[in-house]
Amino acid sequence: MLNFSDLLPYSDLLLQGLWVTVVLTFYATLGGVAIGTACAAGRHYGGKVLRGAIGSYVELIRNTPFIVQLFFIFFGLPAIGIKLSAWEAGLLAMLINLGAYSTEIIRAGLAATPKAQVEAARVLGLSPHQVFFRVVLIPAFEKIYPALTSQCIIVMLGSAVVSQISVMDLTYAANLIQSRSFRSFEAYLVVAVMYLLFAIFMRQTFEWVGRRLFRHRRVST
Amino acid sequence: MIEFTNWDILRNLLLAARWTIALSLTAFIGGTIVGLLLTAMRLSGRRPLQWLVRGYVELFQGTPLLMQLFLVFFGLSLLGFDISAWAAAAFALTFFTSAFLTEIWRGCIDTLPRGQWEASRCLGLNFKQTLSRVILPQAVRVALAPTVGFSVQVVKGTALASIIGFVELTKAGTMLNNATFEPFKIFAMVALIYFALCYPLSLASQRLEKKFNGSR
Numbered sequence: 001m002l003n004f005s006d007l008l009p010y011s012d013l014l015l016q017g018l019w020v021t022v023v024l025t026f027y028a029t030l031g032g033v034a035i036g037t038a039c040a041a042g043r044h045y046g047g048k049v050l051r052g053a054i055g056s057y058v059e060l061i062r063n064t065p066f067i068v069q070l071f072f073i074f075f076g077l078p079a080i081g082i083k084l085s086a087w088e089a090g091l092l093a094m095l096i097n098l099g100a101y102s103t104e105i106i107r108a109g110l111a112a113t114p115k116a117q118v119e120a121a122r123v124l125g126l127s128p129h130q131v132f133f134r135v136v137l138i139p140a141f142e143k144i145y146p147a148l149t150s151q152c153i154i155v156m157l158g159s160a161v162v163s164q165i166s167v168m169d170l171t172y173a174a175n176l177i178q179s180r181s182f183r184s185f186e187a188y189l190v191v192a193v194m195y196l197l198f199a200i201f202m203r204q205t206f207e208w209v210g211r212r213l214f215r216h217r218r219v220s221t
Numbered sequence: 222m223i224e225f226t227n228w229d230i231l232r233n234l235l236l237a238a239r240w241t242i243a244l245s246l247t248a249f250i251g252g253t254i255v256g257l258l259l260t261a262m263r264l265s266g267r268r269p270l271q272w273l274v275r276g277y278v279e280l281f282q283g284t285p286l287l288m289q290l291f292l293v294f295f296g297l298s299l300l301g302f303d304i305s306a307w308a309a310a311a312f313a314l315t316f317f318t319s320a321f322l323t324e325i326w327r328g329c330i331d332t333l334p335r336g337q338w339e340a341s342r343c344l345g346l347n348f349k350q351t352l353s354r355v356i357l358p359q360a361v362r363v364a365l366a367p368t369v370g371f372s373v374q375v376v377k378g379t380a381l382a383s384i385i386g387f388v389e390l391t392k393a394g395t396m397l398n399n400a401t402f403e404p405f406k407i408f409a410m411v412a413l414i415y416f417a418l419c420y421p422l423s424l425a426s427q428r429l430e431k432k433f434n435g436s437r
Contacts, residue, residue: 059420059423060412060416062373062419062423063373063377063415063416063420063423064412064415064416064419065377065378065380065381065391065415066377067380067381067383067384067391068394068408068411068412068415069412071391071395071404071408071411072404072405072408072412075398075404075405075408076404076407076408077405078404079403079404079405080405153283157283157284157285157286158285158286159285160286161285161287161381161384163287164384171285171287171288174288174291178295184291184295184299185292185295185296188288188291188292188295189292191288192284192285192288192289195283195284195285195288196279196280196283199283199284200283
């Protein structure tokens with residue numbers, strides 16, 4: 001009943017699709033975590049207006065579906081003169097989405113830094129810059145690293161939706177293959193397994209990076 | 222062409238939102254039931270059952286919800302069932318929800334000290350009694366906030382049912398957009414309706430978290 005051999009001619013399509021998903025995920029992870037770090041710092045140290053603005057951004061994104069955010073960016077923004085290609089719109093949606101979630105995660109890490117630790121660092125003569133990066137930010141990242149890893153993987157899996165605005169990602173490849181070969185179940189099964197393997201690969205890569213990043217420190221929690 | 226006033230658009234979106242709510246409730250209730258079964262299997266202490274649950278959770282947490290929807294939709298029709306988009310979405314979302322709830326509850330049950338199981342055993346309670354009288358009353362308090370928090374993900378997940386053609390809020394938005402060509406306004410309205418559904422749940426989750434974490 002199942003027939004996977006019909007999919008073989010399309011292996012190039014699958015690999016191209018996988019590559020698009022990988023590249024999107026790579027940029028979204030780096031950019032999203034950067035946005036999250038900036039917003040978390042703003043929410044932790046900033047004034048009332050800044051805190052309020054970041055809070056609204058986070059809640060607005062966390063309480064609406066990714067696909068609606070994507071449609072709003074891709075179909076809605078051109079109406080006010082902001083035209084983006086499908087790829088740009090997909091990446092922007094992922095950045096905004098991961099940015100909001102990672103803001104909340106990183107903020108929890110910042111809040112968990114003991115005040116005395118910051119004061120001690122200041123007394124030892126570290127500059128504010130050094131205090132923020134070495135005493136607050138990196139230990140905060142170590143604490144929330146597992147949660148951040150999961151969130152990045154969730155955003156990668158969520159990126160399957162960008163196929164709906166014709167970004168040629170892995171899901172787009174599956175849709176294309178099923179429309180040509182009429183082997184819909186097999187095509188989606190293969191692609192689902194590819195996503196699963198990529199998710200496992202991402203988790204291991206994050207763990208590997210984490211081991212390097214936090215090599216010299218062990219914060220007991 | 223038919224003219225749509227703002228009120229027409231909003232009214233149609235709200236009517237479609239009923240289906241979003243119905244699908245969310247179905248998936249959440251179904252997911253809770255399946256999740257409880259999986260949790261019971263995990264706690265049973267039988268290795269093969271535990272592996273099965275572990276694999277199930279990994280599978281549904283490691284693949285996109287969209288793929289799960291496609292696989293249920295096309296898989297069941299391959300097996301000869303004539304399945305509607307509604308049924309496919311309800312099944313897929315139920316599986317998805319149950320996997321995540323099982324994982325959330327695992328964390329909640331595992332935070333309780335193992336000594337409590339052993340102490341209950343010493344006091345002569347059997348497995349069922351230990352679970353229902355000692356473990357669950359405590360675990361439920363811890364689990365309430367993250368469970369309510371996850372319901373937000375379920376509501377948002379129903380938006381993907383639009384892709385397999387089920388007419389709920391997101392699909393109604395795209396259909397109205399095709400008729401009116403006012404994507405900015407329509408998708409903003411769609412987003413606000415989702416926000417109105419999800420934000421109270423998020424707030425409730427935060428409040429529960431404060432209430433129960435303070436007392437621990």
